[in-house]
Amino acid sequence: xxxxxxxxxxxxxxxxxxxxxxxxxxxxxxxxxxxxxxxxxxxxxxxxxxxxxxxxxxxxxxxxxxxxxxxxxxxxxxxxxxxxxxxxxxxxxxxxxxxxxxxxxxxxxxxxxxxxxxxxxxxxxxxxxxxxxxxxxxxxxxxxxxxxxxxxxxxxxxxxxxxxxxxxxxxxxxxxxxxxxxxxxxxxxxxxxxxxxxxxxxxxxxxxxxxxxxxxxxxxxxxxxxxxxxxxxxxxxxxxxxxxxxxxx
Numbered sequence: 001x002x003x004x005x006x007x008x009x010x011x012x013x014x015x016x017x018x019x020x021x022x023x024x025x026x027x028x029x030x031x032x033x034x035x036x037x038x039x040x041x042x043x044x045x046x047x048x049x050x051x052x053x054x055x056x057x058x059x060x061x062x063x064x065x066x067x068x069x070x071x072x073x074x075x076x077x078x079x080x081x082x083x084x085x086x087x088x089x090x091x092x093x094x095x096x097x098x099x100x101x102x103x104x105x106x107x108x109x110x111x112x113x114x115x116x117x118x119x120x121x122x123x124x125x126x127x128x129x130x131x132x133x134x135x136x137x138x139x140x141x142x143x144x145x146x147x148x149x150x151x152x153x154x155x156x157x158x159x160x161x162x163x164x165x166x167x168x169x170x171x172x173x174x175x176x177x178x179x180x181x182x183x184x185x186x187x188x189x190x191x192x193x194x195x196x197x198x199x200x201x202x203x204x205x206x207x208x209x210x211x212x213x214x215x216x217x218x219x220x221x222x223x224x225x226x227x228x229x230x231x232x233x234x235x236x237x238x239x240x241x242x243x244x245x246x247x248x249x
Contacts, residue, residue, distance in 0.1 A: 015137045015192065015195060015196070016088065016113065016137060018188070018192055019088065019135055019137075019192055020088045020089055022185065022188055022189060022192060023068075023087075023088070023089035023091070023092050024089050024090065024091040024092070025091075025185055026092075026181070026185070027069070027089060027091035027092040027094070027095050028091075028095065029181070030068060030069055030092070030095070031068075031069035031092075031095035031096075031098075031099060033234070034068065034069040034070075034071045034099070035069075035099065035102075036231075036233055036234055037071065037231065037234050038071060038074060038075075038099075038103070040231035040233050040234060041230055041231050042228055042229065042230060042231040042234060043071075043075060045227060045228050045230060046071075046072075046075060046228055047075050047078075047079070049224070049227065049228065049243075050072075050075065050076070050128070050157065051079070053155060053157055053245045054126060054155065055125055055126065055153070055154070055155060057125065058080065059080065059081060059082065060076075060081040060082070060125040060126055061081075061082050061084075061123065061124050061125050061126075062076050062081050062082065062083045062084070062124065062125065062126040062127075062128060063083075063084050063086070063117075063119070063124045063126070063127045063128070063146075063149065064076065064083055064084065064085040064086070064107075064128055064129070065086055065114045065127060065128070065129040065132060065142075065146065066086070066087055066114055066129050066130070066131070066132030066135075067085030067086060067087050067092075067093070067096050067109065068087060068089075068092050068095075068096065068130075068131075069092060069095045069096050069099055070085060070095070070096030070097070070099045070100050070107070070109070071130070072085075072128055072130060073085040073096060073100065073105075073107045073109075074099060074100060074103050074105050074107075076107075076128070077100070077105035077106060077107045078103070078105055083107040083108070084107065084108045084109075084110065085107055085108070085109045085110070086109070086110050086111070086112040086114065086117075087109070087111065087112075088111065088112070088113055088114070089111075090111055093109045093110075093111055096109050097109055114129075114132065114136060114142045114145070115136060115137070115138050115141045115142045115145060116145065117145045117146075117148070117149055119149045120149070121148055121149065122148075122149065122150065122151045122152065122154075123149055123151070124149050124150055124151065124154060125150075125151055125154050125155070126150075126154060126155050126156075126157065127146045127149065127150055127154070127155075127156045127157070128156075128157045128158070129157070129158045129159070129160070130158075130159040130160070131159065131160060131161070132158075132160065133158060133160045133198065133207070134160055134161060134162075134163040134164070134193070134196070134198060134199070134203075135192070135193075135196070136196070136198065137196060137197070138197070139197075139198045139207075139210075140210055143156075143207075143210050143211060143214060144214065147211075147214045147215070147216065147248060150248045151248070152248055152249075153247065153248060154247070154248045155245065155246070155247055155248075156211070156216065156244070156245075156246040156247075156248070157243070157244070157245055157246075158207070158243070158244045158246070159224070159241055159242070159243050159244075160203070160204075160207075160241070160242060160244075161203075161237075161239045161240060161241050161242065162202060162203040162204070162239070162240070162242070163193060163199065163239065164193070164196075164198065164199030164200060164201065164202075164203075165199075166193075166237075166239055167190055168186060168189050168190055168193075168237075169186070203242065204220055204222070204242040204244055207242075207244055208220060208244065211244065211246045215248065215249050216246035216247060216248055216249065217246065217247045217249055218244060218245070218246045218247075219244075219245045219246075220242060220243060220244045220245065221242060221243040222240065222242055223240035223241060223242060224241050224242070224243045225238075225239075225240055225241040228241070
């Protein structure tokens with residue numbers, strides 16, 4: 001039994017390293033695409049959507065999990081909130097810091113595992129994430145941690161996709177998130193996805209059940225992609241994007 005548990009731990013550590021290395025390699029191109037998005041109409045659409053689900057208080061303390069190149073951190077910091085962005089990729093965090101300076105905003109960026117948060121209980125008003133949970137070795141543990149650090153009445157806002165049955169392919173358009181990715185890196189992306197437990201679940205049904213069991217009051221949208229993907233200068237995958245809005249009871 002101990003040997004099986006240790007083997008499981010070792011596999012998760014290995015996956016975490018592969019995921020971190022993958023995003024380190026993708027960081028510059030990913031950041032370039034996010035800047036295109038930030039400079040277009042989609043950023044305003046995202047802002048309006050998020051504002052509808054934020055608690056009404058001013059000066060919120062917000063945790064942006066898997067901040068990537070800082071897209072949400074920039075949007076929320078511009079609204080005057082205190083934002084902490086975390087990510088496992090050091091290269092991605094460097095891009096987030098550079099982008100934050102470019103847009104004249106301020107946020108804290110910390111290298112941290114989304115599944116093992118180094119924060120006290122009940123300190124954040126909001127935990128927000130985009131395009132992250134499908135990449136996690138243990139998304140259920142991440143949800144437990146996000147629940148732990150949220151204040152009572154705080155909001156978890158998660159935007160993600162059911163990528164488990166998708167095979168990512170190379171794109172030629174410079175504005176696409178998968179533009180110019182080399183074949184080895186694309187294969188690594190698909191290999192990582194296929195080794196994650198969450199890829200075997202159908203979503204957002206799985207997420208809603210998990211969050212309900214943790215004590216959240218959950219509402220959701222099946223697909224917000226048509227709403228937030230309107231900028232002709234951006235080119236996105238055709239995968240639906242679900243939105244989960246979960247209030248900690």
